[in-house]
Amino acid sequence: MVDEADVVVVGAGLAGLQCARSLRDRGIHAVVVESGDRPGGRVRTDLVDGFRCDRGFQLLNPAYPAVHRHVDVAALDLRRFGRGVVVAREGGQAVVADPLRHPTLLAATLRSGYVRPTELARLGAWLAPALGPVPRLLAGPDRSRAESLDAGRVTGHLRREVLEPFLAGVLAEDDGSTSVTFVRLLLRSFVRATPGVPALGMQALADQLAEGVDVRLCTRATEVRPGSEVVTDAGTLRARAVVVATDAVDAGDLLAIATPSMKGLRTWWFAADHSPAQATFLRVDGRGPQAGPVVNTAVLTAVAPGYAPRGQHLVQATTLMTGARDEHAVRRQLAELWSVDTGPWGLVTVHDVDRALPRQPAPLDVRRPVDLGGGLFVAGDHRDTGSIQGALVSGARTAHAVAVALGRPA
Ligand SMILES: Cc1cc2nc3c(=O)[nH]c(=O)nc-3n(C[C@H](O)[C@H](O)[C@H](O)COP(=O)(O)OP(=O)(O)OC[C@H]3O[C@@H](n4cnc5c(N)ncnc54)[C@H](O)[C@@H]3O)c2cc1C
Structure with a gap:
């Protein structure tokens, strides 16, 4: 059976949804x-x-211009994190917060x-x-973030114990390889606004964007043919244009084009009877990778109580996919980071996202x-920048090109 449409979009991620909306x-x-379902x-x-366990801990930054343009942030009831970080280091902890x-x-x-x-x-x-x-910023010289910080002689404790541990979780790499232009774009948004999560989970963002969009779930595109035909496991769709809005790896497979490889993140979700902290700050480990695999941790329920049933608390711990998959090591490090016994914490789930972010080396x-x-x-984010901002921009930009x-084009 051949079904007709103006345009077929493959993938209902943020880029595909925004493309359909535009x-x-x-x-x-x-x-x-x-x-997906x-x-x-x-x-x-x-x-x-x-x-409520987001499929990989992530934050929505309302300062992203595309979020401002395309998302009704007020309707998401965004719960913001504290503006700073708590850093674990030898002999204790320190807080670095926006005064x-x-x-x-x-x-x-x-x-x-x-x-x-x-x-x-x-x-x-x-x-x-x-x-x-x-x-x-975009027209300026680009190089890896590590080289750029070295060149700027930012070489002290603030870099090693605060900035780099923080960036490892945000960029899904700890080798300093990401383009400094991309890092500056991200930090620009962090300076302008405080990110947070929707009161009822990141899904609320996707659901808002999907409202009124003709999405056919559980339908996999298996082939994109010349002449704008998409073969799916539920039949063939013919259109005047086809947009492949998958991640970089799937786009490479479906379209036989070169796309960047991707970096992975693993999020551990723990349930606690007692909140290890009331503070709404992200915690990072300033002691370096030898302290354990966790690159950041946060009490979601300190920010958004709706993430857990009443009386319960939800803690996330993020590790790089390149880190060891050892629950014991994660619990031990979390006990040090939160100064509590994590033995009684229940493991709710673990999200392994092998393909979290496209690699973005210099030049961006x-x-x-x-x-x-x-x-x-x-x-998709791999056409613009690896972020919610990049995915939304990409969707809108591609819709314009299709139109x-x-x-x-109006
Ligand atoms: C753990 C994690 C943390 C992150 N943290 C942040 C953060 O804090 N801030 C930020 O801005 N960004 C963050 N990001 C990045 C951000 O989530 C992504 O950049 C963005 O969601 C990418 O959207 P996309 O539409 O380009 O791709 P995707 O979300 O990958 O959407 C592609 C869609 O295509 C579907 N698909 C694939 N193949 C097919 C097929 N053959 N047929 C049909 N459908 C198909 C997939 O199921 C998927 O739904 C994070 C990502 C992860 C995973």
């Missing part, structure tokens, strides 16, 4: 085929015994030893391009071509 705004109907792709929430948002932590932040004038000045100079106009290519010719288009090709 097409709809132009009066073009898109059918979205999605192999929910929309959202990498932005999903599993309900496990009443706990404007957390004035009561000013003294503790100054006492932390991380706020030293020379390194702070160097870090400020290194960060400065992130705070100027984006076109200038933020606008890869989306029109492959012959009615075939490609969208132009169909003669309806």
